[in-house]
Amino acid sequence: MVLIETENLQKIYENDGVKTPALRGADLKIKEGEFVSIIGPSGSGKSTLMQILGCLDRPSGGKYFFEGKELNLYTDDELAKIRNEKIGFIFQAFNLLPRLSVLENIALPLVYKGISPKKRIDRAKEVIELVGLKDRTHYLASQLSGGQKQRVAIARALVNDPKIIFADEPTGNLDSKSGGAILQFLQELNNKGRTIVVVTHEAYVAEAGTRTLHIIDGNIHTDQKNENRKIISKDGFIK
Amino acid sequence: MRFFDLFSMAFSGIFVHKNRSILTVLGIVIGITSVTAVMSIGQSAENLVVGEIQRFGPSNVFVLPGRQPNGPTDVAGTLLNDSLKLKDFEDMQKKENIPEAQHVIPYVFGFVSSSFGSETYDAMMIGSTDYAQKNFDLSVQDGRFFDEVDVEQKDRAVVLGSKIKDELFGNAQAIGEKIKVKDQKFTVIGVLAPEGQGSFVDFNKAIIGPYTSVQQNILGAKYFNRIIVDAVSVDAVPGVIRDIKTLLRNNHNIDDPEKDDFFIQTQEDLADRIKTVTSILTVLLASVAAISLIVGGVGIMNIMLASVTERTKEIGLRKSLGATNNNILFQFLLEALFLTLTGGFFGIVFGALLTWGLTEVAQKFAGIILEFSLSTTGIILALFVSISIGIGFGLFPALKASRKNPVESLYYYD
Numbered sequence: 255m256v257l258i259e260t261e262n263l264q265k266i267y268e269n270d271g272v273k274t275p276a277l278r279g280a281d282l283k284i285k286e287g288e289f290v291s292i293i294g295p296s297g298s299g300k301s302t303l304m305q306i307l308g309c310l311d312r313p314s315g316g317k318y319f320f321e322g323k324e325l326n327l328y329t330d331d332e333l334a335k336i337r338n339e340k341i342g343f344i345f346q347a348f349n350l351l352p353r354l355s356v357l358e359n360i361a362l363p364l365v366y367k368g369i370s371p372k373k374r375i376d377r378a379k380e381v382i383e384l385v386g387l388k389d390r391t392h393y394l395a396s397q398l399s400g401g402q403k404q405r406v407a408i409a410r411a412l413v414n415d416p417k418i419i420f421a422d423e424p425t426g427n428l429d430s431k432s433g434g435a436i437l438q439f440l441q442e443l444n445n446k447g448r449t450i451v452v453v454t455h456e457a458y459v460a461e462a463g464t465r466t467l468h469i470i471d472g473n474i475h476t477d478q479k480n481e482n483r484k485i486i487s488k489d490g491f492i493k
Numbered sequence: 494m495r496f497f498d499l500f501s502m503a504f505s506g507i508f509v510h511k512n513r514s515i516l517t518v519l520g521i522v523i524g525i526t527s528v529t530a531v532m533s534i535g536q537s538a539e540n541l542v543v544g545e546i547q548r549f550g551p552s553n554v555f556v557l558p559g560r561q562p563n564g565p566t567d568v569a570g571t572l573l574n575d576s577l578k579l580k581d582f583e584d585m586q587k588k589e590n591i592p593e594a595q596h597v598i599p600y601v602f603g604f605v606s607s608s609f610g611s612e613t614y615d616a617m618m619i620g621s622t623d624y625a626q627k628n629f630d631l632s633v634q635d636g637r638f639f640d641e642v643d644v645e646q647k648d649r650a651v652v653l654g655s656k657i658k659d660e661l662f663g664n665a666q667a668i669g670e671k672i673k674v675k676d677q678k679f680t681v682i683g684v685l686a687p688e689g690q691g692s693f694v695d696f697n698k699a700i701i702g703p704y705t706s707v708q709q710n711i712l713g714a715k716y717f718n719r720i721i722v723d724a725v726s727v728d729a730v731p732g733v734i735r736d737i738k739t740l741l742r743n744n745h746n747i748d749d750p751e752k753d754d755f756f757i758q759t760q761e762d763l764a765d766r767i768k769t770v771t772s773i774l775t776v777l778l779a780s781v782a783a784i785s786l787i788v789g790g791v792g793i794m795n796i797m798l799a800s801v802t803e804r805t806k807e808i809g810l811r812k813s814l815g816a817t818n819n820n821i822l823f824q825f826l827l828e829a830l831f832l833t834l835t836g837g838f839f840g841i842v843f844g845a846l847l848t849w850g851l852t853e854v855a856q857k858f859a860g861i862i863l864e865f866s867l868s869t870t871g872i873i874l875a876l877f878v879s880i881s882i883g884i885g886f887g888l889f890p891a892l893k894a895s896r897k898n899p900v901e902s903l904y905y906y907d
Contacts, residue, residue, distance in 0.1 A: 301904075310813055311900045331817045338815020349810045349903070353509050365498045366815040410814070 257321060257418060257449055258284040258307055264315035265302050265472075276302040278472035279316060284451065286417070289444040291460035291480075292453045294469035301422060303469065304453045308341055308420045309333045321417075338366050342411025346423035348403040350395035350410075356382065357391050360409045367414060381409040385439070401432030408439060418449040425459055437462045438486040462486060494820050503827035507835075510800075517796040518836035520789025521882065525840020525875045526847060527782035532871030533848040535775030537863045542771065543764045550628065552724040554733050555758040556585075556741070558716065575716035576754040581744055582720055591722065591736040593729035596624050599704045600719035603712050607700060609661040609672045616657050617699045618674060620707025628723060631696060636668040636683035643682075644703040649710065652683040656697035674700065677710050687860075697860075730759055779871075783878070789836070790882040797829050797890035808894055809902025822895035829887020830880065837879030841872055 265277040276299040284290055284307075294300040305311040306318060309325065318325040320336065328336065337343075350359045361378040369377070382388055385405040390398060395406065404424060411419050421440065425433030441462060444450050452463060460466045461484040468476040507514045559574030584590050585597045601620040606613055625631070626638040633652065643650050651672070658667050658681075671678040679702065688696045708714055724733040734757050741755050742748075801808070808821055845867055852863040 305900045308813075310903070311898070331819075334812065334815050334817040334820075337813060343813050345903070349806070349813075351807060351810070362811070363814045365502075366494050366811075366817075366820060368494050370495075371498075414815075 255286050256283050257286045258282070259319040259322075260307075260313075260316060261318075262316035263303070263306065263313050263318060265299070265306060265311070266314045276472055277306070277313070280469075280472070280474050282467060282474060282477070284418075284449065286449050287444075287447050288465055289441070289450045289463040290452070291463035291466045292451065292469060293455065293457065293460040293466055294475075296455060298469045299472040300453050300455075300469045302472075304420055304422055304451065307451065308343060309336050334366075338363055339414055340417045342414065342416040342419040344404070344407050344411050344419065344421035344424045346426040348400070348407050348427070350398075350403055350406055352396035353394065355392050355394055356387060356398070356406050359395050359406055360413050363410065363414045378409075378413060381412045384412065385409045399432075400428050401435060404428060404432070404436050405439070408436070412443075416448075418451065419443065421450065421452045423454055424452065425454075425456075433459075434486050441486060458484070494816075499820070499823055499827060502824050503831055506824070506828045507831055513796065513800075514832060514835075517793055518789075518832050518839070520792040521786065521833050521836030521879060522789075522840045522843065524782060524786035524789045525837050525879060526843040527785060528779050528878070529841050529844025529868070529871045529875050530847040530851070531778040531782050532775055532868035532874070533844065533866060534851055534863070535771055535778065536868040536871075537848070537852060537866050539768060539771040539775075540866060541861070541863055542767050546760055546763050546767065550723065551727050551760045552730060553628070553760050554722045554724060554730060554737065555763075556720040556722065556737055557756050557758060558718070559754065560756060574754070575714065576745065577717040577720055578744075579715050579717075581741060582717060584740055584744060585720060585722060585737065590740050591733055593725050593732050593736070594722045595725045596628070596723040598622055598624050598628055598721040598723065599717050600625075600721060601704050601707055601712055601714075601716075602694075602718050603707075605674050605700070605711060607657065607661065607672055607674045609670065612661045614657055614660040616654070617694070618707055618711055619694070619699050619701045620704030620712075621701065622704060625701065628721065629694075629696065631688070631701075632686045633683045634686040636681070638683055639701075639703050644705055647705040647709055648703060649677070649679045649706055650682045651679045651700050651702040652685060653681055654685050654695075654697040654699045654701075655687040656695075657700060658684045672700075675711055734759070779874075786878055786882060790833075790886040793829055793832060793882065794886035794890060797825065797887055798893070800828075801825065801890045801894040804894075805897065805902045805905040808897050809899050809905065812897075812899035813903055818895040821897075822891045825891035825894045826884065826887050829891065830883035833879040833883035833887075834876075837875055840879075841875055844871070844875070 260280055260282050263277050263280040264275070267274045267276055280303060292300045292303060302311075306313050309320065312325065321340075325333075351362070354362070357375065357378050360381060361374040364374040364377060379391070382391055385408055387402060387405055387409070390402060395403065398406065419440070424436050424440070428436065437459065440450050440452065444464070450463070452459065454460055461480060463480060464483060465477070465479050467474055556577065558576040582597065582599050585594065598621055603618050605616060605618045607616050608614070622644050623638060623640045626633070631638070634655065636652070638652055639648065639650050642648075653661075653667060661667070661672060662670070667681045667684055670681050672681060685696055704717075722733055722737060724730045737757060742750070742753070745754055747753060811821060848867065849865050852865045855861040855863045
């Protein structure tokens with residue numbers, strides 16, 4: 255089933271009257287269960303594409319269908335609800351709230367969903383176990399290492415059981431061992447049927463996916479299946 | 494999102510930045526403290542003054558010479574007027590003229606210099622009848638108050654206020670001694686117990702004697718500064734006023750009430766007038782204090798704006814996790830509201846402490862017995878203002894936060 259579809263997707267940033275096109279008519283389809291890597295040099299528009307696909311921003315032109323419904327038909331609040339319930343984000347800079355505990359960070363999406371505190375804690379504990387940070391439950395986010403922070407971020411992305419996870423350079427701030435562990439985790443999630451979209455500028459990260467979209471100058475240059483997909487072992491991988 | 498979560502989110506936002514929060518609310522605390530204290534002290538002062546007036550008894554009717562003053566500059570005219578004569582006083586005492594009067598008390602006064610040995614003191618010399626003691630609720634600490642016989646015989650007998658006694662005699666015995674007033678000798682027959690200050694006469698600094706004697710020996714005049722008519726009851730006051738007017742107009746040959754050479758004040762009039770004055774003063778002072786609240790509010794807005802900028806990334810993250818614009822708006826608005834409410838709460842507490850402290854100081858150092866009271870209006874106003882400031886000055890930063898674009902916020906680098 256097609257989860258995401260775009261037609262001639264465009265995004266133009268305007269700053270002090272200077273128009274900078276970031277997307278120049280991208281067409282793509284992502285089906286449920288895919289692991290798509292979006293790769294391109296910096297400034298190619300890959301992050302812009304992810305932001306629009308992740309319902310964080312609206313396109314300047316073209317159409318974007320999420321679950322078959324055109325994005326512009328959603329109100330801001332409805333987009334917030336989609337981000338909350340159907341999308342999980344993983345960022346390069348982890349973006350945890352440093353003064354909250356690991357548990358509280360992970361439960362944050364559930365807070366906005368209006369889940370009761372007890373259920374929130376139960377659910378957050380489930381996903382903490384999933385990412386193997388049970389012994390860090392009550393640490394402050396600021397007390398964790400980079401790799402641990404990113405695992406907390408993954409747990410947070412999973413807590414609402416989303417249909418799709420967007421990861422923007424998820425290994426960019428990590429050493430290769432921690433980065434490998436994150437990619438391996440994403441592969442495991444994908445194996446269990448979760449749709450994953452990873453944005454990266456590094457080829458070896460892109461190789462973790464089942465399909466790679468090459469973005470150059472705001473256009474999708476190539477769209478190919480990863481024939482020799484790299485399966486990452488538990489020990490991570492060497493660059 | 495649950496309201497409780499919003500609540501605790503805003504609350505923790507304040508606690509996370511304890512020092513900043515404390516500094517932010519300081520302006521509000523100071524403002525609310527001043528407003529609460531000013532209004533409470535204003536109320537205490539009003540209670541004191543009104544209480545002092547009312548202790549003469551609400552059934553007292555004051556007859557004053559001259560015309561009703563039309564402004565502050567008119568007062569001198571009334572003091573110099575000599576329209577209340579002995580005949581008026583005598584006629585007022587007659588039951589057939591004012592049937593509902595139970596007592597008529599004459600009242601004359603003048604400022605004099607008194608001395609005993611080498612000690613001198615400037616005092617107010619008051620002449621009245623023996624009933625003055627009861628009417629003004631004066632208690633004699635030593636000796637006795639003058640009586641009917643003293644009045645009858647124009648005795649040079651005086652009762653001293655406690656302050657004068659201290660100044661002239663120190664700890665020595667005053668009863669039986671002769672003091673000099675205007676180079677004439679008067680025998681001290683009694684000393685008053687110390688009085689609370691605040692009534693229009695400070696009896697602590699007064700020398701009281703029979704009006705007959707004071708008129709003849711000191712003032713050299715036959716008129717009265719006041720004649721106080723004590724009605725049998727409060728209900729009888731209007732009737733008494735009517736009778737006094739009829740009598741005096743008759744005695745002074747006045748046909749046109751516009752040309753009255755006397756005027757009448759009741760305790761209620763006086764209390765009302767003083768209440769008006771203290772209210773105006775209170776409002777005035779509270780307005781000045783309120784300016785500090787506005788300054789405090791601007792301080793809150795300033796810090797909230799800085800906080801919104803500082804937390805841009807957090808706002809972006811929260812939005813990416815599903816926070817709606819309203820979630821963000823209320824988070825920041827509630828934070829501002831908590832800050833000002835906390836400030837308001839501490840302001841009220843400090844205001845109460847300050848009021849209490851000032852009443853103690855007034856009592857210790859000035860002898861003014863101010864009853865501690867908290868102005869409910871002041872507290873309600875303080876809370877109302879705190880909430881308004883929180884919403885008013887918190888709204889703009891909160892709106893700014895809620896309208897932030899999630900993408901720009903998420904990728905904001907400071």
